Amino acid sequence: MSELLTAVVGVGGPAAAVVGGARLARHRFPAVHWSVIGLPTTVARMHLTYRDVMDSCGLTATPSRRARASARLRNTSPVPATPRRGRLRPNTGGFTIRLRMRPGQDPSDFTAASDRLRHAWGVQAVHVRSVESGWVELRVLGRDVLKDVRMPRVRSDFLRVPIALRIDGLPHVRDFRSVPHELVLGATQSGKSMYQRALVRGIAPQPVALVGIDCKWGVELAPFAPRLSALATDPDLAENLLNVLVDEMEDRYLLIRRSQGLSLDDEDAEITSDIWGLPKDERPPPIVLLLDEIAELFLTAGGKEEEKRRQRIVNALIRLAQLGRAAGIYLEACGQRFGAELGNGATMLRAQLTGRVCHRVNDEASARMALADIGDDAVMAATAIHADRPGTAVAADTSGGWTHIRTPEHDLADVSWACVEYAHMVPDMPSLAPFAPSVTLAATPVPATVKAP
Numbered sequence: 001m002s003e004l005l006t007a008v009v010g011v012g013g014p015a016a017a018v019v020g021g022a023r024l025a026r027h028r029f030p031a032v033h034w035s036v037i038g039l040p041t042t043v044a045r046m047h048l049t050y051r052d053v054m055d056s057c058g059l060t061a062t063p064s065r066r067a068r069a070s071a072r073l074r075n076t077s078p079v080p081a082t083p084r085r086g087r088l089r090p091n092t093g094g095f096t097i098r099l100r101m102r103p104g105q106d107p108s109d110f111t112a113a114s115d116r117l118r119h120a121w122g123v124q125a126v127h128v129r130s131v132e133s134g135w136v137e138l139r140v141l142g143r144d145v146l147k148d149v150r151m152p153r154v155r156s157d158f159l160r161v162p163i164a165l166r167i168d169g170l171p172h173v174r175d176f177r178s179v180p181h182e183l184v185l186g187a188t189q190s191g192k193s194m195y196q197r198a199l200v201r202g203i204a205p206q207p208v209a210l211v212g213i214d215c216k217w218g219v220e221l222a223p224f225a226p227r228l229s230a231l232a233t234d235p236d237l238a239e240n241l242l243n244v245l246v247d248e249m250e251d252r253y254l255l256i257r258r259s260q261g262l263s264l265d266d267e268d269a270e271i272t273s274d275i276w277g278l279p280k281d282e283r284p285p286p287i288v289l290l291l292d293e294i295a296e297l298f299l300t301a302g303g304k305e306e307e308k309r310r311q312r313i314v315n316a317l318i319r320l321a322q323l324g325r326a327a328g329i330y331l332e333a334c335g336q337r338f339g340a341e342l343g344n345g346a347t348m349l350r351a352q353l354t355g356r357v358c359h360r361v362n363d364e365a366s367a368r369m370a371l372a373d374i375g376d377d378a379v380m381a382a383t384a385i386h387a388d389r390p391g392t393a394v395a396a397d398t399s400g401g402w403t404h405i406r407t408p409e410h411d412l413a414d415v416s417w418a419c420v421e422y423a424h425m426v427p428d429m430p431s432l433a434p435f436a437p438s439v440t441l442a443a444t445p446v447p448a449t450v451k452a453p
């Protein structure tokens with residue numbers, strides 16, 4: 001009996017240690033756990049059960065004539081045809097696999113079955129995407145990629161900056177050329193500034209003028225001062241800065257107009273309706289205007305003069321939002337709420353901010369301010385974001401669809417250090433020079449990674 005007990009303890013002890021270790025690794029190092037244990041197990045399970053799972057999920061098709069004939073010869077019943085598998089590509093959160101659809105199938109069959117596939121393969125999620133004709137791509141996620149955000153290695157292109165991770169494991173890209181203006185809403189501490197920080201980090205190395213308006217005395221944007229072409233920290237300065245930007249926009253329109261006049265004489269030249277068609281040496285740098293807490297620009301203490309200033313500010317913002325795209329001027333507005341209660345012009349400005357990102361909100365009405373045009377399901381998804389997941393948001397894309405995203409955590413010191421590193425990328429724009437923030441390098445925090453040991 002005691003020998004048996006010793007044997008059980010001898011085998012059971014190490015086995016329990018392995019299982020416990022695997023559980024701990026899954027919890028503490030999900031990416032490593034997925035690569036070492038999760039991926040091989042899931043791939044093996046998928047291959048072993050492929051036919052049965054496809055069959056039970058209704059994703060098989062009637063067998064081909066050849067298969068039916070050969071079954072008849074062998075006196076067996078014909079086997080239903082499964083979608084042919086393409087190459088499987090693993091990644092840090094799961095894998096992708098392409099499937100060749102059978103005649104009569106379409107991507108919506110796979111989308112409808114995605115939850116059943118998720119359960120059958122024991123994974124976190126299965127996302128379906130239609131790719132080239134006849135093929136669908138399954139993005140199988142082995143773990144909750146938004147729990148511990150690791151951005152896939154993707155290249156930043158000019159004015160296309162990957163800043164967050166989507167729930168399907170793909171990067172969420174802020175593409176200024178296709179979505180010129182964006183509204184980022186969320187309750188306080190929901191992750192708006194982190195999103196903006198990620199954007200600044202991503203765009204800092206590019207030849208783009210960054211302009212900030214932060215009426216909370218500059219606490220959010222001042223750390224990026226070395227990379228900013230202009231910064232306004234109170235409504236008076238903001239009004240002057242916006243007037244300069246509107247003048248700059250008008251000058252750019254004149255430049256485009258002039259080039260159109262010239263190109264009518266020159267047969268080879270293309271007629272352009274925005275700055276991107278101008279010759280490179282004449283093309284002005286794009287301007288990204290970061291507005292932290294947009295409501296601060298709308299609120300007044302009630303005085304007549306203040307009310308007039310507010311209206312001038314709002315008018316300038318609306319003009320920039322309406323006409324800025326062609327002049328290469330883009331708006332990135334953050335706020336806790338952005339509804340009609342802010343007064344004249346608020347809803348008109350909001351309608352121009354077509355990109356929508358909604359972090360955790362305190363009530364449904366706030367979510368509706370960002371996502372009502374997208375749909376009720378997007379609004380509900382935003383109201384369901386948990387406070388213990390800051391940085392998580394619902395992002396609406398240009399196609400009217402939406403997805404969950406989460407920004408990776410960026411250390412403020414690292415980002416402000418990047419702003420020092422890329423200070424030489426601040427374009428030469430004399431009109432903005434009076435608004436250039438004073439930069440005291442001594443006050444710039446040194447990131448943890450370059451601190452002396």
Ligand SMILES: Nc1ncnc2c1ncn2[C@@H]1O[C@H](COP(=O)(O)OP(=O)(O)O)[C@@H](O)[C@H]1O
Binds near residue numbers: 186
């Ligand atoms: N993506 C994220 N991952 C982890 N923590 C985050 C993330 N985004 C924000 N946080 C945490 O939440 C806090 C509030 O974020 P912040 O961006 O300042 O919110 P907001 O600007 O909406 O008030 C930050 O101090 C940070 O520690």
Ligand SMILES: [Mg+2]
Binds near residue numbers: 192193220
């Ligand atoms: Mg903030």
